Amino acid sequence: xxxxxxxxxxxxxxxxxxxxxxxxxxxxxxxxxxxxxxxxxxxxxxxxxxxxxxxxxxxxxxxxxxxxxxxxxxxxxxxxxxxxxxxxxxxxxxxxxxxxxxxxxxxxxxxxxxxxxxxxxxxxxxxxxxxxxxxxxxxxxxxxxxxxxxxxxxxxxxxxxxxxxxxxxxxxxxxxxxxxxxxxxxxxxxxxxxxxxxxxxxxxxxxxxxxxxxxxxxxxxxxxxxxxxxxxxxxxxxxxxxxxxxxxxxxxxxxxxxxxxxxxxxxxxxxxxxxxxxxxxxxxxxxxxxxxxxxxxxxxxxxxxxxxxxxxxxxxxxxxxxxxxxxxxxxxxxxxxxxxxxxxxxxxxxxxxxxxxxxxxxxxxxxxxxxxxxxxxxxxxxxxxxxxxxxxxxxxxxxxxxxxxxxxxxxxxxxxxxxxxxxxxxxxxxxxxxxxxxxxxxxxxxxxxxxxxxxxxxx
RNA sequence: GUGGGUAUAGCUCAGUUGGUUAGAGCAUCGGAUUGUGGUUCCGAGGGUCGAGGGUUCGAAUCCCUUUACCCACCCCA
Numbered sequence: 001x002x003x004x005x006x007x008x009x010x011x012x013x014x015x016x017x018x019x020x021x022x023x024x025x026x027x028x029x030x031x032x033x034x035x036x037x038x039x040x041x042x043x044x045x046x047x048x049x050x051x052x053x054x055x056x057x058x059x060x061x062x063x064x065x066x067x068x069x070x071x072x073x074x075x076x077x078x079x080x081x082x083x084x085x086x087x088x089x090x091x092x093x094x095x096x097x098x099x100x101x102x103x104x105x106x107x108x109x110x111x112x113x114x115x116x117x118x119x120x121x122x123x124x125x126x127x128x129x130x131x132x133x134x135x136x137x138x139x140x141x142x143x144x145x146x147x148x149x150x151x152x153x154x155x156x157x158x159x160x161x162x163x164x165x166x167x168x169x170x171x172x173x174x175x176x177x178x179x180x181x182x183x184x185x186x187x188x189x190x191x192x193x194x195x196x197x198x199x200x201x202x203x204x205x206x207x208x209x210x211x212x213x214x215x216x217x218x219x220x221x222x223x224x225x226x227x228x229x230x231x232x233x234x235x236x237x238x239x240x241x242x243x244x245x246x247x248x249x250x251x252x253x254x255x256x257x258x259x260x261x262x263x264x265x266x267x268x269x270x271x272x273x274x275x276x277x278x279x280x281x282x283x284x285x286x287x288x289x290x291x292x293x294x295x296x297x298x299x300x301x302x303x304x305x306x307x308x309x310x311x312x313x314x315x316x317x318x319x320x321x322x323x324x325x326x327x328x329x330x331x332x333x334x335x336x337x338x339x340x341x342x343x344x345x346x347x348x349x350x351x352x353x354x355x356x357x358x359x360x361x362x363x364x365x366x367x368x369x370x371x372x373x374x375x376x377x378x379x380x381x382x383x384x385x386x387x388x389x390x391x392x393x394x395x396x397x398x399x400x401x402x403x404x405x406x407x408x409x410x411x412x413x414x415x416x417x418x419x420x421x422x423x424x425x426x427x428x429x430x431x432x433x434x435x436x437x438x439x440x441x442x443x444x445x446x447x448x449x450x451x452x453x454x455x456x457x458x459x
Numbered sequence: 460g461u462g463g464g465u466a467u468a469g470c471u472c473a474g475u476u477g478g479u480u481a482g483a484g485c486a487u488c489g490g491a492u493u494g495u496g497g498u499u500c501c502g503a504g505g506g507u508c509g510a511g512g513g514u515u516c517g518a519a520u521c522c523c524u525u526u527a528c529c530c531a532c533c534c535c536a
Binding site for chain 1: 509528533534
């Protein structure tokens with residue numbers, strides 16, 4: 001028989017059981033943290049009608065989307081969780097209570113070329129708050145608090161949430177009479193970090209911006225200092241918008257409000273900053289935008305970003321649904337943590353808390369003990385294979401199970417079980433029930449004290 | 460989509476100017492050792508050298524084509 005060489009597609013992450021256990025633990029942490037802020041869980045299909053996903057049309061999305069036909073149906077794999085949310089809210093808005101807060105962990109797909117830290121299938125962990133017609137700016141200040149708590153709960157300390165406001169940028173461009181080029185300019189300054197000021201200025205001029213305007217832009221985004229100092233420096237652009245909307249002034253007030261409330265929400269000054277170069281590629285953002293990077297690993301890019309949008313579902317409904325949300329690139333985050341050796345090896349990755357090894361043909365007591373353990377919440381594996389003793393112990397070692405229970409003829413005759421602590425090798429005889437409560441106690445203690453990550457290598 | 464690199468055992472890789480039967484470490488399996496593991500020792504299995512073509516007496520090695528993967532750009536989480 002000709003065998004086919006098994007392979008996993010490039011850009012698709014597949015983990016061994018131990019790593020998967022760590023991944024699942026991180027996902028649990030995200031879910032519980034999101035829940036703390038009153039977000040409800042949501043799940044939507046991975047496949048949608050292409051016309052729904054591509055309602056906005058054009059651009060990178062169309063190039064990168066996985067699209068196929070099944071019968072007469074034109075179908076696509078979702079490339080983010082925001083568009084499916086828009087669809088969901090448009091369909092169900094009559095039955096939802098607004099502001100609607102939902103979180104969603106799910107796989108998304110992008111048919112771009114894979115590279116370091118960039119995947120074609122990856123998890124996003126999104127939260128969004130959707131308002132009915134209106135949504136207070138306070139929600140925009142709450143979002144970074146959730147990012148902060150999520151990351152610190154995971155055990156991360158070295159990250160920075162960078163905040164900006166699109167209205168500030170758009171208002172500024174309006175002052176320079178460059179509104180028609182706003183998207184291009186934002187795109188260019190967004191790359192400042194990567195390409196440097198010289199090249200950034202050159203690109204602006206190349207894009208048709210006058211030298212004077214380019215210098216204005218460069219000095220605008222070069223504003224530095226603390227958040228308070230930046231806000232103060234921005235005051236000099238106030239009242240310069242000629243149009244009725246006064247968009248810069250509105251944006252500046254929003255940015256000030258957000259920044260002022262962040263410490264009240266529990267985000268320390270050290271972990272956020274105003275960064276006037278943050279623009280975000282997606283053009284539906286209209287207000288506050290966020291980007292979070294690991295300060296020790298800037299090369300990997302943003303691991304969490306998002307922002308405020310005014311009209312989530314405009315392609316599906318007349319209803320005006322403003323919102324704010326962020327997305328954590330979970331697969332990328334996990335990839336960095338794994339690569340940097342930051343994933344704790346203290347975490348329990350064993351699929352079981354105890355392995356019961358029958359030492360005799362008479363398996364009844366072993367099975368009964370397994371049943372008793374399971375009824376009491378102990379993750380129990382029963383080793384049924386007819387292998388040599390050494391093989392059985394090797395198996396116990398490999399899965400990293402903390403306890404082994406032997407049940408042989410002696411145990412059956414005198415009605416006890418032999419419990420062995422695999423960490424220190426200690427071994428003792430106990431009644432089934434005593435063994436059960438002993439193991440349960442130790443396991444519970446370990447679970448609660450477990451850290452997900454260790455940062456020994458964080459300098 | 461654009462540019463560069465790599466491809467030899469399950470994994471990480473050696474393999475000389477082209478020359479006998481292509482090697483190592485790790486992993487796997489068996490034995491030393493049938494109620495006490497991680498160590499050690501001994502042994503075994505495992506390869507159409509990515510695929511196709513060419514040059515040559517002879518190709519893992521040189522040439523061409525192709526595919527896959529990796530890195531970077533674009534873009535993004």
